Amino acid sequence: MRYISTRGQAPPVSFLDAVLNGMAPDGGLYVPERWPDAFEGEVERANCANMSFCVAASYVLEALGGEEALTRDVYDAYLGSPPAPFAFPMHVAPLVQIGPGEWVLELFHGPSLSFKDIALQLIGVMLDRELRARDQRRSVICATSGDTGGAAVEALKGRERVDLFVLTPKGRVSEVQRRFMTTSGAENIFAVEIDGDFDACQSLVKALFADASFAAQAALSGVNSINWARIAAQSVYYHVAANVLCAHGPAQFVVPTGNFGDAYSGWVAEKMGAPIGKIVVATNANDILARALNSGRYQRSPSSLETLSPAMDIQVASNFERILFEALDRDAEHVRRLYAEFGESGGFDIPEAAWVKLREDFQAAAVNDEETEKAMQAAYDDGGYLACPHTAVALAAKWKVDPPLDARPIVHLATAHPAKFPDTVERATGIRPHLPPKCADLFERAEKFDTLPADVEAVKRYIRGRSRAWR
Numbered sequence: 001m002r003y004i005s006t007r008g009q010a011p012p013v014s015f016l017d018a019v020l021n022g023m024a025p026d027g028g029l030y031v032p033e034r035w036p037d038a039f040e041g042e043v044e045r046a047n048c049a050n051m052s053f054c055v056a057a058s059y060v061l062e063a064l065g066g067e068e069a070l071t072r073d074v075y076d077a078y079l080g081s082p083p084a085p086f087a088f089p090m091h092v093a094p095l096v097q098i099g100p101g102e103w104v105l106e107l108f109h110g111p112s113l114s115f116k117d118i119a120l121q122l123i124g125v126m127l128d129r130e131l132r133a134r135d136q137r138r139s140v141i142c143a144t145s146g147d148t149g150g151a152a153v154e155a156l157k158g159r160e161r162v163d164l165f166v167l168t169p170k171g172r173v174s175e176v177q178r179r180f181m182t183t184s185g186a187e188n189i190f191a192v193e194i195d196g197d198f199d200a201c202q203s204l205v206k207a208l209f210a211d212a213s214f215a216a217q218a219a220l221s222g223v224n225s226i227n228w229a230r231i232a233a234q235s236v237y238y239h240v241a242a243n244v245l246c247a248h249g250p251a252q253f254v255v256p257t258g259n260f261g262d263a264y265s266g267w268v269a270e271k272m273g274a275p276i277g278k279i280v281v282a283t284n285a286n287d288i289l290a291r292a293l294n295s296g297r298y299q300r301s302p303s304s305l306e307t308l309s310p311a312m313d314i315q316v317a318s319n320f321e322r323i324l325f326e327a328l329d330r331d332a333e334h335v336r337r338l339y340a341e342f343g344e345s346g347g348f349d350i351p352e353a354a355w356v357k358l359r360e361d362f363q364a365a366a367v368n369d370e371e372t373e374k375a376m377q378a379a380y381d382d383g384g385y386l387a388c389p390h391t392a393v394a395l396a397a398k399w400k401v402d403p404p405l406d407a408r409p410i411v412h413l414a415t416a417h418p419a420k421f422p423d424t425v426e427r428a429t430g431i432r433p434h435l436p437p438k439c440a441d442l443f444e445r446a447e448k449f450d451t452l453p454a455d456v457e458a459v460k461r462y463i464r465g466r467s468r469a470w471r
Contacts, residue, residue: 001014001033001034001063001064002014002033002065003017003030003031003032003065003228004030004031004033005024005026005028005029005030005031005332006024006031006321006324006325007024007026007028007336007339008026008335009026009028009332009336010024010025010026010028013030014067015064015065015066015067015228016066016067016130018030018228019126019127019227019229020127020130020138020221021221022209022220022221022223022224022226023206023226028332028335028336029228029322029325030228031228032064032065035271035272036272037272037273038059038060038269038272038273038274048239048240048243049240049244051240052091053089053091053092053093053236053240054074054075056239056240057074057236058070058071058074060232060235060236060239060272061074061232061233063272064232073125073126073129076125077121077122078092078122083438085110085111085121085154086110086121087110088109091240092118092237093105093106093237093240095244095245095411096385098379098382098383098412099382099383100408101410102408102410102411103409103410103411103412104385104387104412104413105237105241105253105413105414107237107413107414108388108414108416110151110154111151111154111439112147112150112151112154112180113176113180113416113417113435113439114147114151114311114415114417114420115147115234115262115413115414115415116147116148116150116151116152117151119151119230119231119232119233120151120152120154120156121151122233123227123229123233124155124159127156127159127161127162128161128162136161136219136469137161137163137469138161138162138219138220138221138469139163139218139219139220139221139469140152140156140162140163140164140165140220140221141164141165141167141205141222141463142164142166142205142222143168143198143201143202143204143205143224144166144168144173144181144198144201145169145172145173145310145311145312145313145314146172146174146177147416147420148223148224148225149166149168149173149177149180149181149191150180150181152164152166153166153181153186153189153191154180154184155223156188156189157186157189158186159188160188162188163188163190163467163468163469164188164189164190165192165463165466165467166181166189166190166191166192167194167201167205167459168181168191168192168193168194168201169193169197169198169201170193170195170196170451171193172198172306172313173310173311174310174421176419176421176435176442177311178447179443179445179447180439181449182449183445183446183447183448185446185448188468190450190462190466191449192449192450192452192459192462193450193452194451194452194453195451195452195454196454197303197304197313198313198314199300199303199315199316201454202224202314202316203454204456205224208220208459208460208463209222211460214460217464217470217471218463218467218470219467224318225260225261225318230261231261231264231268231319231322234262234265235266235268235269238253238266238269238274239269239272239273239274241411242269242276243274243275245409246275248408248409249275249277249407249408249409250275251276251277251409251410251411252276252278252279252405252408252409253276253278253280253411254280254282254394254397254398254411254412255279255394256282256309256312256390256397256413256415257281257283257289257312258283258284258311258312258313259314259317260281260289260318260319260320260322260323262415263279263281263289263319263362264319264323266279267361277407278361278362278363278405279362279363280364280365280394280397280398280401281293281362281364281365282364282365282367282393282394282396282397283364283393283397284305284308284309284366284367284368284393285305285307285366285367285368286304286305286307286312286313286314287366288300288314288316289317289364290364290365290366291366292320292364293358293363293364294364296349296350296355297347297348297350298320298342298347298348298349298350299347299348300316300342300346300347301315303315307369307372307389308369308372308389308421309372309389309390309392309393311390311415311416312393321335321339323358324350327350327354327355327358328354334351363401363402363405364401365397365400365401366397366400367393367400371400372389373389373392373424373427373428374396374428375387375392375395375396376392376425376428376429377428378395379392379395380431386425386429386433387414387418387425388414388415388416388417388418388420388421388425389421389424389425390416391414391415391416394413394414395412398410417433417436418433419433419434419435450462
């Protein structure tokens, strides 16, 4: 399996090179040249519901062109050496029923209490193995609205061949999220607060990759949701959950999202054979995706709004380019034209035929803070379930989509542990959630971080002075 760029002007690469590169050199995103079936036949697919997460992941990654060594990486990432990085290492992402025909898929049982651990633990192991094999080092860069940074730190801390630079918007993440980034104590971790919002952080990362000379000298690699390994690993829990519930019919998934990566991962699983119905894209007040899918106009707002679900405070959904590429029948030239227009004016109209195709697979709704709090309160009052504000966006969005979901099962993705947002959860439910024992000392650990302006040259100087990969 080879990987091509959504903008069509970069040479095809292997699975591992797509992961190591992060973004294609033409500014596009990598996608597989074709969509394979994840399981070879009826028997294998039927068995998916009973497989351990590791076995299912091995099937999916092999189908997507992952090298044989990735099977070992999968077991190292999810089982590890005691103690295992995940609370439920055989299942990783347990399903919890919250009502008739309704489930929550809990994705927050990893080391940083976020769904992003599921992909980033695998990326950490893959990078470590492959860089040792190639005798290389990398400067890994990520912009984070809260959870990616902590998950990347947990995956890459202490790794000899990687230096991690985490850019986070100053004052726009919860204290628990920040501490997962600033308290590792590892010499290869550099947490940087940027004076600006998440979109400013994301723009800085894109500018670093766009400077080909700097990117080469720093040996840049990325772990944001645009990294193909993120999508591949996240698609696994859709396969497993959909097959567990398939006796009830194709599963409808309600996905809280800002960058579209997790929702797109569900679409990838469906393309590879998972029994999935509609995917509901649930946004907060930063609703570029909801507006795009409901109106056909992809248009950013002047700046992102601060909400109770900060990991979704995003106005430019990077992974939308991948699904637009598919909706345009993989017309890379058309994608280039639309994103050139977006760069100039901040928006574009989705061609009618492409918009119709998107609506066949996706529905969307935006949820405000008041609705988020009400959903958190209702989940606790009705069934004693404590939901983080991002998960609550999904719980509320189910009632707002038009037309309404009329099929079961419905699966809401729970993307973060409620203890990452204790003040919000307590205000909505009266219950203050506690951190799990494995990270109960988080507030006792020493913090280490730097602050920089939203200036690409300042960030370049910072990386140049600290990266062991610089050449």
